[in-house]
Amino acid sequence: AQTVTQSQPEMSVQEAETVTLSCTYDTSENNYYLFWYKQPPSRQMILVIRQEAYKQQNATENRFSVNFQKAAKSFSLKISDSQLGDTAMYFCAFMKHNTDKLIFGTGTRLQVFP
């Protein structure tokens, strides 16, 4: 069975600084997807970024980028130029190819302060 581990329950960062959230996973699969979702306080969960395991190039979406290390089974999220609106719960998630089901980590609560 696949598992996803987020070892940082809480993190904080000052506005305009860079922060990295960690995620490791365990799987014997070769084809899969990895996701970072953001859940702002009392608001809807939204997709931040997605990585396809067969692609070596790290995904990037504006200020958000990932460091995908397939051999190490590591998938960290880097947020550059942090903004107050980045304050949220961040979940790392794994999806085996052709299953459509997400397996989530326990989340990291990020606080961005002025």
Next chain:
Amino acid sequence: DVKVTQSSRYLVKRTGEKVFLECVQDMDHENMFWYRQDPGLGLRLIYFSYDVKMKEKGDIPEGYSVSREKKERFSLILESASTNQTSMYLCASSPSQGGLAGGPHFGPGTRLTVT
């Protein structure tokens, strides 16, 4: 934009009541999911459906059932609510091959309190 809506944001029910949580999506997605979110545990899959009238158990189906009579609607049913079912419930939908399409889209959640 995909829209996933849930019938209630907040719900308070008594122990033993039958509870219905409704979810509707407007993008003709094949897949629909019910997750439960608890602090320190992340999101855990209760049930999912990959087509009308089709369902599969997730990781924590005990005490729950589901119904999908129409493609756009997926209902979660608590047959006899218990206090340990107090939680945030999130509905999601995705097309088949959801990983290629960018991952499931989530509704706003229903915070259920069972007293």
